[in-house]
Amino acid sequence: MPGSATSNRRTPALTREQVAHRALEVLDREGVEGLSMRRLAADLGVGTMTLYGYFRGKAELLDAVVDAASEDFDPPAPRGTWREQVVAYADATRAWLLRHPVVVQRRGEAAIQRPAASRITEGLMRLLLDAGLEPPEAARAFRALFIHVFGSVAFAPREATAQEARELHAALLTLADDEFPALRAVAPHAADALGGAEQFRFGTELLLDAIDARRGR
Amino acid sequence: MPGSATSNRRTPALTREQVAHRALEVLDREGVEGLSMRRLAADLGVGTMTLYGYFRGKAELLDAVVDAASEDFDPPAPRGTWREQVVAYADATRAWLLRHPVVVQRRGEAAIQRPAASRITEGLMRLLLDAGLEPPEAARAFRALFIHVFGSVAFAPREATAQEARELHAALLTLADDEFPALRAVAPHAADALGGAEQFRFGTELLLDAIDARRGR
DNA sequence: ACCTGAACACCGTTCAAGT
DNA sequence: ACCTGAACACCGTTCAAGT
Numbered sequence: 455m456p457g458s459a460t461s462n463r464r465t466p467a468l469t470r471e472q473v474a475h476r477a478l479e480v481l482d483r484e485g486v487e488g489l490s491m492r493r494l495a496a497d498l499g500v501g502t503m504t505l506y507g508y509f510r511g512k513a514e515l516l517d518a519v520v521d522a523a524s525e526d527f528d529p530p531a532p533r534g535t536w537r538e539q540v541v542a543y544a545d546a547t548r549a550w551l552l553r554h555p556v557v558v559q560r561r562g563e564a565a566i567q568r569p570a571a572s573r574i575t576e577g578l579m580r581l582l583l584d585a586g587l588e589p590p591e592a593a594r595a596f597r598a599l600f601i602h603v604f605g606s607v608a609f610a611p612r613e614a615t616a617q618e619a620r621e622l623h624a625a626l627l628t629l630a631d632d633e634f635p636a637l638r639a640v641a642p643h644a645a646d647a648l649g650g651a652e653q654f655r656f657g658t659e660l661l662l663d664a665i666d667a668r669r670g671r
Numbered sequence: 672m673p674g675s676a677t678s679n680r681r682t683p684a685l686t687r688e689q690v691a692h693r694a695l696e697v698l699d700r701e702g703v704e705g706l707s708m709r710r711l712a713a714d715l716g717v718g719t720m721t722l723y724g725y726f727r728g729k730a731e732l733l734d735a736v737v738d739a740a741s742e743d744f745d746p747p748a749p750r751g752t753w754r755e756q757v758v759a760y761a762d763a764t765r766a767w768l769l770r771h772p773v774v775v776q777r778r779g780e781a782a783i784q785r786p787a788a789s790r791i792t793e794g795l796m797r798l799l800l801d802a803g804l805e806p807p808e809a810a811r812a813f814r815a816l817f818i819h820v821f822g823s824v825a826f827a828p829r830e831a832t833a834q835e836a837r838e839l840h841a842a843l844l845t846l847a848d849d850e851f852p853a854l855r856a857v858a859p860h861a862a863d864a865l866g867g868a869e870q871f872r873f874g875t876e877l878l879l880d881a882i883d884a885r886r887g888r
Numbered sequence: 889a890c891c892t893g894a895a896c897a898c899c900g901t902t903c904a905a906g907t
Numbered sequence: 908a909c910c911t912g913a914a915c916a917c918c919g920t921t922c923a924a925g926t
Contacts, residue, residue: 501892562825579853593857593864597827598874605822608779636796640810647810657815663881718911
């Protein structure tokens with residue numbers, strides 16, 4: 455049947471979304487260095503250059519990857535005080551970024567202007583406005599929280615393991631006591647503050663203490 | 672004079688420090704993507720493989736680059752209240768990171784354990800201890816400030832230009848008003864909160880408000 | 889219309905060899 | 908002891924061609 459063979463040829467074997475989702479899977483699993491156009495194409499069972507029929511280049515593919523990741527954001531149920539809601543929203547955003555480190559990396563290169571990602575921004579901004587912040591203060595408070603969330607994932611993503619905690623403690627105690635008295639003094643506590651969920655919560659609460667105190671002032 | 676020719680041959684044409692400083696210059700000027708072993712070697716007028724006589728590989732070179740960058744940190748004079756000193760220290764650290772983006776990138780990959788960089792950590796930790804924070808709180812407060820400083824440079828490094836401000840404002844107003852009411856409400860203020868020195872100071876002050884309020888509690 | 893191999897201009901690093 | 912060209916195993920992307 456030549457007719458049906460012809461129409462089959464006109465139907466692309468893949469969609470942009472399928473390619474982007476597969477790329478996201480690879481990035482989630484193997485990390486941000488793990489994706490190349492060649493490797494992704496091989497993964498999908500197509501020639502490398504086939505991908506360039508779907509995307510102008512890797513940058514455009516990564517935009518679509520961020521869109522695919524954005525679908526996976528899990529907004530918390532709006533329960534509790536505004537402050538509890540912001541805490542829950544920050545935690546949800548952190549968890550989302552930990553699942554999809556490519557989003558953090560991509561945001562480090564340039565601001566993300568994608569409708570799907572803007573929905574996540576919208577949710578937090580709305581909580582701040584609903585809390586009674588005026589738009590200028592809401593914008594500033596939003597950015598401070600944004601930096602805290604992205605900064606935590608980029609620079610303090612997880613707790614130290616017991617092994618790492620011991621090593622960090624020991625490493626700090628090897629420092630000269632005349633030159634590093636402060637680092638030596640906090641050595642037993644450094645691992646607790648290295649990163650992870652508790653340290654993240656601590657930072658969120660600090661910011662909210664101050665945002666709350668300034669509210670309506 | 673064969674004797675002196677022989678001893679000249681034994682003296683390396685370069686030192687690790689010279690190579691690291693040149694690499695830092697290239698990275699500061701051209702950005703984090705601008706450095707390759709081949710390009711750096713050509714810059715120094717040596718064969719690519721010569722660099723591997725000084726460094727085991729690119730990772731070790733980048734460690735030395737971070738050391739070279741650390742020399743350039745400019746600690747503020749200890750003047751004013753502890754709070755003013757922390758603000759000045761945060762500003763100095765931000766300015767330093769803006770001069771040397773490779774440090775931010777490198778810290779995003781793994782914690783930096785280099786004595787030269789630890790001196791910068793020490794300075795801030797000492798301010799917090801001197802302010803009367805107990806070591807566990809100092810460690811947590813330090814990390815919150817650290818995330819703010821690194822996060823700001825990574826994700827909100829500079830102010831919007833007038834042009835960018837107009838474009839951001841306009842872009843936010845193209846969003847659907849039923850789906851993005853909060854982003855539309857803050858549209859006129861979004862550019863002010865995009866990044867740069869003022870937004871950075873705002874975040875620093877938020878954290879210090881809360882750290883101060885908790886001090887000694 | 890859709891797909892793709894070959895080629896180009898890059899990487900970091902290993903190896904073997906040159907002085 | 909110090910330096911390095913050739914080679915290997917990768918990149919992203921352009922080009923020209925195949926169905």
